[in-house]
Amino acid sequence: MSIIRSQVIGCGAYLPDRILTNAELAKTVDTSDEWIASRTGIRRRHIAKDGETTVDLALKAAERAMADAKIGADQLDLIVVATTTPNETFPSVATSVQARLGMTRGAAFDVQAVCSGFIYGMAVADNFIKAAQAKTILLIGAETMSRLMDWTDRTTCVLFGDGAGAVVLQAGEGKGDSTDRGVFNTKLYSDGRLHDLLYVDGGPSTTGTAGHLRMLGKEVFKHAVINIADSIEAAVRDSGVTVADIDWFVPHQANQRILDATARRLKVPAERFISTIAEHGNTSAASVPLALDVAVNDGRIKHGDLVLLEAMGGGLTWGAALLRW
Ligand code: UT7
Numbered sequence: 107m108s109i110i111r112s113q114v115i116g117c118g119a120y121l122p123d124r125i126l127t128n129a130e131l132a133k134t135v136d137t138s139d140e141w142i143a144s145r146t147g148i149r150r151r152h153i154a155k156d157g158e159t160t161v162d163l164a165l166k167a168a169e170r171a172m173a174d175a176k177i178g179a180d181q182l183d184l185i186v187v188a189t190t191t192p193n194e195t196f197p198s199v200a201t202s203v204q205a206r207l208g209m210t211r212g213a214a215f216d217v218q219a220v221c222s223g224f225i226y227g228m229a230v231a232d233n234f235i236k237a238a239q240a241k242t243i244l245l246i247g248a249e250t251m252s253r254l255m256d257w258t259d260r261t262t263c264v265l266f267g268d269g270a271g272a273v274v275l276q277a278g279e280g281k282g283d284s285t286d287r288g289v290f291n292t293k294l295y296s297d298g299r300l301h302d303l304l305y306v307d308g309g310p311s312t313t314g315t316a317g318h319l320r321m322l323g324k325e326v327f328k329h330a331v332i333n334i335a336d337s338i339e340a341a342v343r344d345s346g347v348t349v350a351d352i353d354w355f356v357p358h359q360a361n362q363r364i365l366d367a368t369a370r371r372l373k374v375p376a377e378r379f380i381s382t383i384a385e386h387g388n389t390s391a392a393s394v395p396l397a398l399d400v401a402v403n404d405g406r407i408k409h410g411d412l413v414l415l416e417a418m419g420g421g422l423t424w425g426a427a428l429l430r431w
Contacts, residue, residue, distance in 0.1 A: 118173070
């Protein structure tokens with residue numbers, strides 16, 4: 107039996123030039139390279155310069171992914187951007203990217219699931235392709251988290267960074283078994299009761315400002331490993347493969363200790379978890395496609411590999427996506 111599979115045909119990423127080290131941060135808040143590195147694994151992060159926006163980062167990642175996929179804007183049916191830091195309250199980052207790519211057809215919209223945004227976007231894109239409502243989709247995760255930081259709050263401002271990553275997904279044919287290339291499963295979850303663990307204290311309908319990110323880090327940590335491991339197991343269930351078969355885990359980059367604990371819980375070698383946390387910090391919805399791009403370009407992820415993407419973030423939201431590259 108032949109079925110439609112959403113296959114990744116290209117990927118790309120972009121990081122702003124400016125690098126902010128832990129040592130530099132220690133000059134402005136009461137922290138140290140030692141504390142940040144040992145508690146999180148983060149050494150440095152990229153920060154967008156004044157006037158450099160989420161749309162700018164998204165566009166650069168998109169252009170690289172489209173060049174990798176060898177497709178033009180006239181071949182795209184849909185743009186989905188996962189972001190929690192849009193240029194404007196409206197319109198979406200996606201429609202701005204659409205305009206700057208010169209794409210005059212199809213549709214474009216943003217998905218808001220904070221750090222889980224890229225996994226949510228992957229689920230949306232996969233379902234559009236499976237429903238034959240789109241053939242070729244540009245999926246971007248792009249953030250300027252630095253703009254949501256309270257730079258006097260050492261419990262949050264040392265954790266986040268800016269960046270963007272993108273993939274092009276295209277409908278391809280599969281046999282309907284686990285040897286196919288493309289997305290097998292996406293699993294999404296949320297629990298809105300956990301709002302107070304991670305949120306931004308502003309918005310158009312409340313303060314009229316963008317607000318600042320607030321997090322009860324220890325509480326979020328407690329949910330992270332269990333929720334992520336459960337969603338990975340759910341994504342693998344009835345896909346014809348096992349967790350042990352997964353070649354590469356591409357996790358949301360919030361904390362190296364979360365990555366290591368998840369690997370231990372799933373009983374897989376920690377080396378199979380792609381980690382960019384030291385160089386990128388937490389870039390929210392951009393972190394998974396940024397890590398994906400690193401591992402594809404350094405030759406770790408190859409065609410035919412079984413790849414698991416996962417994330418957890420504000421909402422709380424979490425989820426996983428299983429695909430063959
Ligand atoms: O991306 C969305 C999902 N987010 C996450 O998954 C984040 C999950 N949480 C975490 O990664 C960790 O909880 C953090 C990295 C945020 C914090 O690490 P922790 O080991 O849970 O530290 P803590 O919050 O329990 O703080 C321990 C101590 C506290 O001091 P006292 O109360 O023990 O005296 C903090 O005030 O460390 C202090 N502290 C710091 N010290 C130096 C907190 N932030 C800093 C800092 N530098 N930047």
